[in-house]
Amino acid sequence: MRKIALITGATSGIGKATAIALASCGHNVIITGRRGERLEELAEEIKVKHKAEALPLAFDVRNNEEVVEAFKSLPDRWKSIDVLINNAGLAAGMDTIQDGKLEDWEQMIDTNVKGLLYVSKQVMPLMIERGEGHIVNISSVAGKETYPKGNVYCATKHAVEAITKGMRIDLNPYGIKVSEVCPGMVETEFSVVRLKDADANNKVYKGLKPLLAEDVAETIVFIVTRPKHVSIADVLIFPNSQASSTIAKREL
Structure with missing residues (x-):
């Protein structure tokens, strides 16, 4: 019997890659995001190429009323969620705190x-x-370090780390595993959204090979497919060129 995984922010990047990877290894998936058309396209791709069931749910995670209504709409057979991937997230702007x-x-x-x-x-x-x-919970190296002009984004990812630890403690009596994945540089829409620049990736990753969304998805699949007695609490994953949030080897 296939397990059910719910992935937020599944319209692109790590979320989309994770939905495909989990469908490929035996999960049926609930895919969520704001862009309904993209979700429908992904659901069809998963059904045709990966022979798994996919249920698209379009809502904005920022709006609790939308979240509640989306979950109320779940058919009973989709409510036995085995895996939750909290992937939806973003950075906005690259300003000093005083100019934010x-x-x-x-x-x-x-x-x-x-x-x-x-x-x-x-x-x-x-x-x-x-x-x-x-x-x-998908966090970031920004949840481990604070870097120049990262201020509030880093604060949100530090919060994700604290919430993850709190979840692990509070849910421990119920046998629920809680993990955190913290990627470094990953070539997705992240920098484009953050810098509001369609060419941002060519600038941010110039001279190095960043991680791909599929690399992070592969790590997530490994984490959620461990035996029941094994719980991987925390993973920090960098491209080989990266040493910290601000140090990376570039071939210019």
């Missing part, structure tokens, strides 16, 4: 912290009732 834009701060806090909590709030009772489950 309020709308950027709110977007990051509402998505990276509150959105993760809103979705988890709906899934955790289902896992507790069944006495099993696995939650994987």
Whole structure:
């Protein structure tokens, strides 16, 4: 019997790659995001290419009412969620703290912290009732270090790390695993969104080979397919060129 995995932020990048990877290794998937058309296309791809079931749910994790309604709409057979991948997140802007834009701060806090909590709030009772489950929170090296002009984004990812540790403690009596994955440089829409620049990736990753979304997805699959007695708590994953949030070897 196939397990069920729910992946937030599945319309692109790590979320999309993870949905495909989990479908390929025996999971049926609930894929969520704001861009409904992309979700429908991904669901069809998963059904045709990977012979798995895929249920698209379009909602904004920042809006708790939308989150609640989306989960109310789940058919009963989709409510036995075995794996939750809290992937939805973003960085907005690259300003010093004194020049930061309020709308950027709110977007990051509402998505990276509150959105993760809103979705988890709906899934955790289902896992507790069944006495099993696995939650994987996608954080960042920014949750381990603070770097120049990273201020509020780093704060949100530090919060994800603290929430993950708190989840692991509070859900331990129910046999629920809680993991955190912290990628370094990954070539996705991340930098394009952060810098509001369509050519951002060519600038940010110039002279080095960043991770691909598939590299992170492969790591997530490894984590959630360990034996029941094995729980991988925390993974920090870099491209070989990267040594820390601010140090990377570039061939220029």
